Amino acid sequence: xxxxxxxxxxxxxxxxxxxxxxxxxxxxxxxxxxxxxxxxxxxxxxxxxxxxxxxxxxxxxxxxxxxxxxxxxxxxxxxxxxxxxxxxxxxxxxxxxxxxxxxxxxxxxxxxxxxxxxxxxxxxxxxxxxxxxxxxxxxxxxxxxxxxxxxxxxxxxxxxxxxxxxxxxxxxxxxxxxxxxxxxxxxxxxxxxxxxxxxxxxxxxxxxxxxxxxxxxxxxxxxxxxxxxxxxxxxxxxxxxxxxxxxxxxxxxxxxxxxxxxxxxxxxxxxx
Amino acid sequence: xxxxxxxxxxxxxxxxxxxxxxxxxxxxxxxxxxxxxxxxxxxxxxxxxxxxxxxxxxxxxxxxxxxxxxxxxxxxxxxxxxxxxxxxxxxxxxxxxxxxxxxxxxxxxxxxxxxxxxxxxxxxxxxxxxxxxxxxxxxxxxxxxxxxxxxxxxxxxxxxxxxxxxxxxxxxxxxxxxxxxxxxxxxxxxxxxxxxxxxxxxxxxxxxxxxxxxx
Numbered sequence: 485x486x487x488x489x490x491x492x493x494x495x496x497x498x499x500x501x502x503x504x505x506x507x508x509x510x511x512x513x514x515x516x517x518x519x520x521x522x523x524x525x526x527x528x529x530x531x532x533x534x535x536x537x538x539x540x541x542x543x544x545x546x547x548x549x550x551x552x553x554x555x556x557x558x559x560x561x562x563x564x565x566x567x568x569x570x571x572x573x574x575x576x577x578x579x580x581x582x583x584x585x586x587x588x589x590x591x592x593x594x595x596x597x598x599x600x601x602x603x604x605x606x607x608x609x610x611x612x613x614x615x616x617x618x619x620x621x622x623x624x625x626x627x628x629x630x631x632x633x634x635x636x637x638x639x640x641x642x643x644x645x646x647x648x649x650x651x652x653x654x655x656x657x658x659x660x661x662x663x664x665x666x667x668x669x670x671x672x673x674x675x676x677x678x679x680x681x682x683x684x685x686x687x688x689x690x691x692x693x694x695x696x697x698x699x700x701x702x703x704x705x706x707x708x709x710x711x712x713x714x715x716x717x718x719x720x721x722x723x724x725x726x727x728x729x730x731x732x733x734x735x736x737x738x739x740x741x742x743x744x745x746x747x748x749x750x751x752x753x754x755x756x
Numbered sequence: 757x758x759x760x761x762x763x764x765x766x767x768x769x770x771x772x773x774x775x776x777x778x779x780x781x782x783x784x785x786x787x788x789x790x791x792x793x794x795x796x797x798x799x800x801x802x803x804x805x806x807x808x809x810x811x812x813x814x815x816x817x818x819x820x821x822x823x824x825x826x827x828x829x830x831x832x833x834x835x836x837x838x839x840x841x842x843x844x845x846x847x848x849x850x851x852x853x854x855x856x857x858x859x860x861x862x863x864x865x866x867x868x869x870x871x872x873x874x875x876x877x878x879x880x881x882x883x884x885x886x887x888x889x890x891x892x893x894x895x896x897x898x899x900x901x902x903x904x905x906x907x908x909x910x911x912x913x914x915x916x917x918x919x920x921x922x923x924x925x926x927x928x929x930x931x932x933x934x935x936x937x938x939x940x941x942x943x944x945x946x947x948x949x950x951x952x953x954x955x956x957x958x959x960x961x962x963x964x965x966x967x968x969x970x971x
Contacts, residue, residue: 487868487875492928495876499883499924506890506917510897517898 536718539711551603558599566592616647617654621661625679628665632674638681645683645742653740656716657690664692664736667709672696672734689739696733760947765811768950769804771957772797778964785967786908789838793912793960796831799824819870821878826860829853829881832916836888839909845891852884873930882920882927889913908963915959922952 569592573585615623625634638646649657661679668674674696682689699710710726717724717738724738779786779794786794803824810817833853837846860877864870892913896906926933926949933942 487929487931489929489932492875492879492932495879495883496925496928499879499886499921502883502887502890503921506886506894510890510893513894513897521898 536711536715540715543712554599554603558603559596562592562596562599566596617649617658618643618646620654620658621646621679624658624662624665628669628677631669633676634665635676635678636681637678642681642683642688645688646681653720656720660713660716660736660738661690661692663709663713664734667699668694668696668734671699674733683742684739686742687739688742689737692734692736694733694735698732699734760943764943764946764950765808768954769801769808771954772801772804775957775960775964776801778961782964782967786964787838789835790908790912790964790967792831792835792838793963796828796835797957797960799827799831816871818873819864822860822864822870822874825874825877825881826857829856829860829877829885832885833888835912836885836892839892840888840895842895849888856880856884868931873927873934875928875931878930879924879928882924886917886920889917908966911959911963911966915956915963918959919952919956923949 566589569585569588622636625636628634646654646657665677668677672694674694677692677694680689680691680693682691713726713736714724720738720740722738722740724736726734726736776794776797779790779797803820807817807820810820830853833849833856837849840846840849856877859880860874863874863877868874868876893910926945933945937945
């Protein structure tokens with residue numbers, strides 16, 4: 485054995501050095517990659533959050549505009565006609581003429597009251613005031629059923645559970661379904677919609693499915709309707725999976741925990 | 757002690773059949789680089805068979821190690837050549853491979869006796885190949901996007917790094933240890949080496965299992 489031990493020690497030392505430097509560099513690199521990915525994720529979340537806020541603001545603006553238009557077109561116009569009718573009254577009126585004047589004033593006032601009721605109903609559905617959530621959903625589906633066949637699926641237990649939800653949650657569910665129905669009628673060219681309600685392991689699951697042409701999520705990325713649905717789902721703390729397929733229509737499946745709503749309901753019943 | 761001889765001479769070398777079996781099972785899905793590793797496994801298996809046969813008939817088998825080192829280095833360099841796309845680094849790999857092959861031949865004929873361990877070339881190999889592995893990992897870490905073949909290469913390279921770095925000291929001082937260490941300790945050392953080889957083969961097997969159709 486006449487190996488040059490010094491040379492071999494040198495090679496081993498180089499090897500150990502390379503190993504240490506190599507592991508250090510790999511560790512450093514992986515840490516910076518993780519940091520980059522986290523930062524990217526954070527930025528994406530921020531952008532998404534901004535989009536949601538933007539959608540919410542846009543929605544508010546659109547609603548203000550619609551209310552303004554409704555007031556102008558219906559209440560304003562009706563009041564203008566009423567004013568005109570009163571102006572005409574300044575001319576001489578006989579008994580018959582006065583009776584006719586009163587009658588037309590009543591008709592105009594009834595029209596204004598009716599318009600006010602319609603505007604008010606559009607602003608806030610009569611959930612938990614006159615109707616239960618199930619009744620409101622049925623009414624909503626009925627209003628769309630002229631153009632499309634809508635099937636509601638669920639058992640007695642689910643309908644009871646739906647009616648125990650807090651007002652906030654009920655309104656969110658109502659609005660989500662309303663938005664989805666609007667989208668289907670407006671864009672999907674569907675002939676039928678199926679809305680299924682089920683409970684499983686303390687979760688309320690709702691599956692909305694139409695048989696239309698589906699939504700290309702890439703193209704409708706900035707669609708306000710979908711953003712509204714997403715905002716409400718986030719508020720509900722729901723887990724959701726929107727799926728769209730050209731052959732199988734649009735499908736939105738979401739579920740959220742029932743526990744809090746049940747306990748709130750029980751608590752309110754106990755107090756009552 | 758007899759069982760250790762069987763472990764070092766038969767069980768550990770035979771474990772090469774595990775990654776070879778996995779590679780043949782997934783052959784349709786493996787890329788060119790992994791096919792080179794399969795060739796390497798075949799050559800390692802055959803060399804180990806020959807070495808064990810010579811050892812059991814009490815004949816010196818170290819001349820095989822001189823040839824095997826050159827072939828192993830060439831094949832693993834080719835493997836990295838397929839993986840690494842950097843033009844300059846590819847030239848480095850080719851140049852180092854040619855110089856190393858020449859060094860192996862020169863070492864076998866003029867520096868170290870062919871019946872002794874080739875400690876110089878073996879230890880150089882154990883420094884150079886993991887360095888390629890580190891370079892590849894450094895460039896690719898966090899960028900593989902979960903593709904099966906990329907994951908497979910990670911397992912192969914980690915296996916190589918573990919094997920060569922763990923064996924570096926043993927490779928370097930094989931002649932010294934053979935001359936100065938009691939036989940019992942030497943057997944334990946080679947048992948340890950056989951176990952590291954086994955671990956590397958299992959890493960390769962895992963790499964082949966990961967390969968699947970992702971088209």
